[in-house]
Amino acid sequence: MEIADHFGLYQSGIRKHLLRLAEFGYIDFEMHSARGIRVLASADHLVGDVRIDQLPLVGRIAAGTPLTAAENIEEWVQVNPELFRPRATHLFRVSGRSMLNLGVLDGDIVAIHEDPDATSGIVAAAVPDKKTDDLLLTLKRCKRKGGQVHLLSENDDQASYSPQIYEAGEVQVLGRYVGLIRPEHRR
The missing domain is CATH 2.10.109.10 (Umud Fragment, subunit A)
Structure with a gap:
């Protein structure tokens, strides 16, 4: 919700992007944790x-x-x-x-x-x-x-x-x- 609010986007769109990043192994979700997103690769490696x-x-x-x-x-x-x-x-x-x-x-x-x-x-x-x-x-x-x-x-x-x-x-x-x-x- 915070990401969607920050960028002025819909939560469903942000969710799709996050799921795609997880699918490619760039992030992981920490279960039972608020704001539970863990970056698995450096930002430079992701998109320059x-x-x-x-x-x-x-x-x-x-x-x-x-x-x-x-x-x-x-x-x-x-x-x-x-x-x-x-x-x-x-x-x-x-x-x-x-x-x-x-x-x-x-x-x-x-x-x-x-x-x-x-x-x-x-x-x-x-x-x-x-x-x-x-x-x-x-x-x-x-x-x-x-x-x-x-x-x-x-x-x-x-x-x-x-x-x-x-x-x-x-x-x-x-x-x-x-x-x-x-x-x-x-x-």
């Missing part, structure tokens, strides 16, 4: 010179057809923490053109704020098919209607980028889109 002004660039996110994203961090990107509101927790490289009308281009880096309970109508990173263990990330406008989630593109070519409709249990919203970084070579 990571600072509070860095965000993980985690694979790719589709702005088009869902695309399998890497589960491991490609690199750490230095970002001013005040750049995005709410504060970004992850970065993803865009692949596709379905969000063109929003100004999101193929090759851009989008900032996502972890928010699994994002409200209807926002642009979000979503996993639209949980039949595999891979993350099939896509960036779309999410609209909740009844028991369904509609993932909508922001491109005038609706023949190529038609709405994707799923039952609520078939799609997981990872977080809300809070902005983008356009790489220097794309400006």
